Amino acid sequence: MTAEESPPEPAICRACLNQFTIAAETKRPTCPACGRNRIIHHPELYDLHMAHIDCDAFYASVEKRDNPELASKPVIIGGEHRGVVSTACYIARMNGVRSAMPMFKARKLCPDAVIIKPRMKVYQQVGRQIKEKYHALTPLVQPLSIDEAFLDLQGTERLHGMPPAALLARLTTEIEDEIGVSVSVGLAPNKFLAKLASDMNKPRGFTVIGEADTLETLAALPITRIYGIGAKTAQRLKKDGLTKIQQLQQMDEGPLIRRYGETGQRLYRLSRGIDTRSVTTNSKTKSVSSERTLARDLADFTALEDKLWSISDTVAADLKRKQLAGLTITLKLKTSMHRIITRSRTLDAPTQLAEIIFETSRDMLRPLTDGTPYRLIGVGLSHFRPLVEADLPDLVEPKRTKRANVERAMDKLKGRFGKTTIKKGRSLDPKAPKTQKPAKDA
Ligand SMILES: [Mg+2]
Structure with a gap:
């Protein structure tokens, strides 16, 4: 390598998702696997996980999708309210038409334009379809409008088997093929830069901004x-x-x-590109919980504790499936007199592990088992945080870390061999608190 040459850069083919490396100086790179030229490459390509995705001329694209005759014509959506341009397709934009421009001016600039009244219901439907695709990749989706959103893809690589950049490349193709509109992507170290990036090479853009640039x-x-x-x-x-x-x-x-x-x-x-805002989800999932109405009222700590384990296990499985980790654990009890009692505890770090959910809710259960008969017991998790913050090695409690690792290993086995082959974590551990007497302070 000579002094002027930069080290090879990671590259992804947007067409076939081939991951390879190229010399940084390569002009018009092509994919060594498929020969096509839709290549994204950047030294930090595999380090970045914050994305902004914006549909290209969204309303106009939907209209063109639904009426192929419009494909090569300038299309302007708007005119219904106050006579302004809502969206202009890229052909109309080449004539100088812009969003929010008065319609009379747009007509003057682009007399051939086909002007279409917005069909909001259709656009909303398409917007929802696209958002569903985002949620299949990460729970950390923050919609900004009908056609744009932030996605934080940190921690998704293991689940999806490819780095965020490749995942996004695949997503853009899927949206084009299955939904029939195109999007532009910005991938960057934070939200501010990701949004700038998505706007830099529209339409069908994929722009990467790294820390270094x-x-x-x-x-x-x-x-x-x-x-x-x-x-x-x-x-x-x-x-x-x-x-x-x-x-x-x-x-x-x-x-x-x-x-x-x-x-x-x-x-x-x-x-200076400093932006510490995290993705805040508008997700409807505000909490994940599970509860059991008991066959007969229970007052005994050990008996209730037993139920608590299987409930915690259910909640944890649900969290793992939804890729969520919650900061607050809530225990819910209903007395035989139908009085509802709840206790909540907020953890130092979010969790999705049955072990931690169980231990925390058991601690809350203990002082409530004072002889009161209960007819229902439940546990819920809320205050969801990014997965990457969840269940980090706990230096204060190495034992807990060990058990968390065991749970993760078992999750892996469950994934490979099916749930039924693996027994519940608690029943494998001879020292599990099943046999413990209720604590004195109960
Ligand atoms: Mg847009």
């Missing part, structure tokens, strides 16, 4: 590309002579904060 990429952009910078702020910055992100990169935080307050801090951080 963040400053350079941002430097070239106007300040208005920083999210949340409205027209007013932009004007004020312009008055101060600031129009490019590069200028902000050369300024210290102090002066920026003194001059623009909180906005100044944002300008400082975002101009």
